[in-house]
Amino acid sequence: MKTASRYRAYRPDASGRIPYSRDDDSIWHDLILPQRKRAQRYCSRVFLEGLARLELDDDRIPQCIALSERLQAITGWSVTPVPALISFDRFYSLLAERRFPAASFIRSREEMDYLQEPDIFHELFGHTPLLATPNLAEFSHRIGRIGCRVRAEDHVWLARLYWFTVEFGLIREQGRIRSLGAGLASSAGELPYAVDSDIPLRKPFDLLELLRTPYRIDIHQPIYFVLDSVEQLLELSEGEILSTVGQARAKGLHAPLYAPKAS
Numbered sequence: 378m379k380t381a382s383r384y385r386a387y388r389p390d391a392s393g394r395i396p397y398s399r400d401d402d403s404i405w406h407d408l409i410l411p412q413r414k415r416a417q418r419y420c421s422r423v424f425l426e427g428l429a430r431l432e433l434d435d436d437r438i439p440q441c442i443a444l445s446e447r448l449q450a451i452t453g454w455s456v457t458p459v460p461a462l463i464s465f466d467r468f469y470s471l472l473a474e475r476r477f478p479a480a481s482f483i484r485s486r487e488e489m490d491y492l493q494e495p496d497i498f499h500e501l502f503g504h505t506p507l508l509a510t511p512n513l514a515e516f517s518h519r520i521g522r523i524g525c526r527v528r529a530e531d532h533v534w535l536a537r538l539y540w541f542t543v544e545f546g547l548i549r550e551q552g553r554i555r556s557l558g559a560g561l562a563s564s565a566g567e568l569p570y571a572v573d574s575d576i577p578l579r580k581p582f583d584l585l586e587l588l589r590t591p592y593r594i595d596i597h598q599p600i601y602f603v604l605d606s607v608e609q610l611l612e613l614s615e616g617e618i619l620s621t622v623g624q625a626r627a628k629g630l631h632a633p634l635y636a637p638k639a640s
Contacts, residue, residue, distance in 0.1 A: 456477050
């Protein structure tokens with residue numbers, strides 16, 4: 378999970394606040410307004426209800442310390458500013474403590490439409506509405522607990538479960554497919570693609586199939602998994618997840634449906 382970032386992380390001051398500039402706030406404003414409209418069209422009721430609970434500011438980047446107070450009252454979670462990319466060990470340990478690691482920088486205007494790594498817009502607009510939803514917040518906590526217990530070589534398998542649910546999961550609501558994941562909710566291009574395009578495959582949620590499905594972080598996904606309900610995730614016991622990781626490791630990954638990344 379940890380690779381080099383071209384962005385420099387912001388550090389909170391003594392009060393826990395990050396001194397974002399007017400330009401930073403302007404980028405946030407220009408990102409959130411059109412994405413709110415896309416979310417209303419393509420995102421799930423689950424996501425939209427979580428977003429409404431948080432009342433994110435349109436004109437300036439919300440401070441993690443203030444947003445944490447709201448989340449604490451709803452689900453007991455907080456948001457912790459971190460450098461852009463962190464290790465699996467750090468990621469899982471924070472989730473286990475109900476602390477979400479949020480990359481503190483915001484993208485440049487040259488990368489408004491697509492950013493390969495997470496920034497504060499992705500973290501706050503995409504993830505915190507899920508953390509304001511009790512069932513999804515508990516699922517992330519469970520992933521963190523399991524991640525702290527498994528061997529290092531299993532971290533990447535567990536990350537695949539997180540990727541295809543919390544980041545890029547779809548859900549069926551009233552017979553219609555809607556976006557659930559944070560990576561989709563915060564993406565101008567992939568959100569409508571995941572829901573409406575005829576190009577990607579959309580498969581019913583199946584834990585073993587999901588764990589055996591490779592992905593790339595720098596392209597629109599060729600495969601999405603569709604949940605019937607959020608409760609489907611909480612029905613997965615820690616034992617079932619661990620045993621299925623073992624099965625997936627033994628069987629290996631499926632052949633990818635994308636071209637290898639150019640070196």
